[in-house]
Amino acid sequence: MAHGRAGRSRLGTWLLVAAIVAVALNQRPAVVAVAPLLADLRADTGLSSALAGLLTTVPVLCFGAFAPVAPRLAQRVGLETAVGASLLLLAAGIALRLLSPVALLYAGSLLAGAAIALANVLLPAYVKREFARPGAVMGAYSAALNIGAGAGAALTLPLADALDVGWRTALGLWLFLALGGLVLWLPVAGTGRSRRGADVPPGGSWSLLRHPLARRVCAFLAMQSVQFYAVAAWLPTLLADAGVPTGEGGWLLGLSNVVGAAGALLAPAQAGRMRGQRPLVAVVVAAYAIGLAGLLLSPASGTLVWVCAWGVAQGSGFALALTLIVLRSPTPLVAARLGGVAQCLGYLVAASGPLLLGALRDLTRGWTWPLLLLLAAVVPMAWAGWGAARDAVLPVDERAPEPVSAG
Structure with a gap:
């Protein structure tokens, strides 16, 4: 504890x-x-x-x-x-x-x-x-x-x-x-x-985005959220199109949430013990790549493995994104401001994920291109997470030019 x-x-x-x-x-x-x-x-x-x-x-x-x-x-x-x-x-x-x-x-x-x-x-x-x-x-x-x-x-x-x-x-x-x-x-x-009013830094929430570190934190949360909402919305349909029974697809989606809860419990605890969290970002990115590649290449065979890999990715990824907001912030209200900006951008971007994936599926009459798009999106997620996970915190004064070392 x-x-x-x-x-x-x-x-x-x-x-x-x-x-x-x-x-x-x-x-x-x-x-x-x-x-x-x-x-x-x-x-x-x-x-x-x-x-x-x-x-x-x-x-x-x-x-x-x-x-x-x-x-x-x-x-x-x-x-x-x-x-x-x-x-x-x-x-x-x-x-x-x-x-x-x-x-x-x-x-x-x-x-x-x-x-x-x-x-x-x-x-x-x-x-x-x-x-x-x-x-x-x-x-x-x-x-x-x-x-x-x-x-x-x-x-x-x-x-x-x-x-x-x-x-x-x-x-x-x-x-x-x-x-x-x-x-x-x-x-x-x-x-x-x-x-009330304690630890209030000068400046506004959106001015945090002048710092590359804050932008990376926001981008990591946004890209992770796009992956989650896009796949969660369409996974049963994707599996059904591959020949997996509809009831089994719903059960597998539920299983991914259970696996995700385990990842969500473990990732932040480990992150809090580390000066930098880049190894955890690498695990999340690898799990996304394995899960999405498996669903692309062999959705009806090895399905349990691919869904569990995706569950680990989404559960630990979202938890890690929230934890990075906390760890990169020098005070609680900076954390609230950074969280407000990151979640505003993240959820608004994430809401487009299911629509974009569905439209691409209808346009191409299959799941190859939608899954390739999600795999490609793992690259900017990795880039954002790598920068967000470095050992640094934002300055208390948002007008300061650079983050400072967390150590």
Whole structure:
């Protein structure tokens, strides 16, 4: 376990980690729980496929659009209060989707996406502030993201069937997880009033991009996110086109998330022990290359190996990208600002991945060129990650010309 800051007992540290994990578990189910219920949702509301698809697209776009708001909120009210506010906003978004008008279904999805965008940025910054060695806690946080996503996808429909409830109530069940996270967060993390405005560097978030180090961190997160969302959207279809049974394709996608959770747990913990993280970048890049090349050359043979390799790549890659934001930042609010910029750019770029891959597949009537494009995209990812993983941190004053050595 990472060491907490001075003045906190071992029990207090464990409770704080549990609160962080509880918040992380809430950052995906409200989004991914929609997909298993789309058939019932469309039958009840009469929505077209395109409009129904927006319910899963809107939150991802919100992840990018609202990410830059998080550092400003943290500066105004403190990190702890801002995280608590994100959970309240998430609960409100989930509750709105319980109401009948279809417009409120979209409003709830937008609120939930905005809430998750705030927590996406704020939690790594909070970990940066509270733990002298944040790697292990970032691993637990990243693994909880994967577990929450898997739970939302796998449990929503079975819970609805077991409780004999409709799709609205099934979506609303995740409200209990959000409220539970809030109940655990508030007494452990506090209100943050004493820290409001602390460690505030001069300048704005986007001015960080004047530094090559910040640009590399942002590019690594963006390229990794493109890979994840593009493959996750089309993997079952790709495998089905190669002759793999449709049900097996969905199971393999779920397996990749489980494998990804293990990678997400281990990569940040290891990163926190290293002065530079270039060996980990090399592992992520190699795993992507193996997984994508296998799906290109032999999708129906050795499928389990290729999917697991991709799972390792996406789980450890995303976790490493978040950890690099923390490790390359000198203060928690610089971490929040860098995270806001990186996730804004990353998620907005990532949203184009599934569309581009689908369009290329339709144009070429196959998966060869889409997979070659993803393989080619591994090269700029490696370049960005190699620079982002060097032993350096950004200057506290964003107007300073160069990063400084982390050692």
